Amino acid sequence: ETGVTQSPTHLIKTRGQQVTLRCSSQSGHNTVSWYQQALGQGPQFIFQYYREEENGRGNFPPRFSGLQFPNYSSELNVNALELDDSALYLCASSFGELAKNIQYFGAGTRLSVL
Amino acid sequence: QKEVEQDPGPLSVPEGAIVSLNCTYSNSAFQYFMWYRQYSRKGPELLMYTYSSGNKEDGRFTAQVDKSSKYISLFIRDSQPSDSATYLCAMSRGSGTYKYIFGTGTRLKVLA
Numbered sequence: 001e002t003g004v005t006q007s008p009t010h011l012i013k014t015r016g017q018q019v020t021l022r023c024s025s026q027s028g029h030n031t032v033s034w035y036q037q038a039l040g041q042g043p044q045f046i047f048q049y050y051r052e053e054e055n056g057r058g059n060f061p062p063r064f065s066g067l068q069f070p071n072y073s074s075e076l077n078v079n080a081l082e083l084d085d086s087a088l089y090l091c092a093s094s095f096g097e098l099a100k101n102i103q104y105f106g107a108g109t110r111l112s113v114l
Numbered sequence: 115q116k117e118v119e120q121d122p123g124p125l126s127v128p129e130g131a132i133v134s135l136n137c138t139y140s141n142s143a144f145q146y147f148m149w150y151r152q153y154s155r156k157g158p159e160l161l162m163y164t165y166s167s168g169n170k171e172d173g174r175f176t177a178q179v180d181k182s183s184k185y186i187s188l189f190i191r192d193s194q195p196s197d198s199a200t201y202l203c204a205m206s207r208g209s210g211t212y213k214y215i216f217g218t219g220t221r222l223k224v225l226a
Contacts, residue, residue: 035216040218041219042118042204042219045214090157092214100146104160105150105157105158107156
């Protein structure tokens, strides 16, 4: 167990709705990265939060947004859900924002958009 | 062309076999190389972390990085049915960057 916890475990939404996913980072970690993993694919980087600021973003539209709180927990918000947003959403925490800082993953939130 | 290529498998081997899993990549700037194991409907679990070229061993697992060929490998000795999972390679560039680039993952089945 990595100590990274995500909630909820599963979620079913309909197209056009909005969703919020939550992540608690491992104790001592100040950086959270979010990834989307479609079925049969590797995780794709969405964005990273370091010290409550967005530190970098992958190739995802603005309807994917996030927050990091003073206790380093984080939220991923997705607006105007589309069918292709159905995926496993993974949160990873690390101590530090650099590439050398190992990212430890939570179990993920499985989102189904109908 | 994807930055990281990985054969999706599935790869089936008998219990006790030596397993070889591989990834190739195109970006010569990659400096950090990771292998994660992912069981069905779970998050990725870090197995090996390597900086730059060379070998690293941890128990039954050995990671190799050949930067000249842009090729990384993970070897599993004495494979067990509990090793049945998807194995993801991931890599990232040097300082100033943060995101991991993953392969698609190789599904491994170890048959008892």
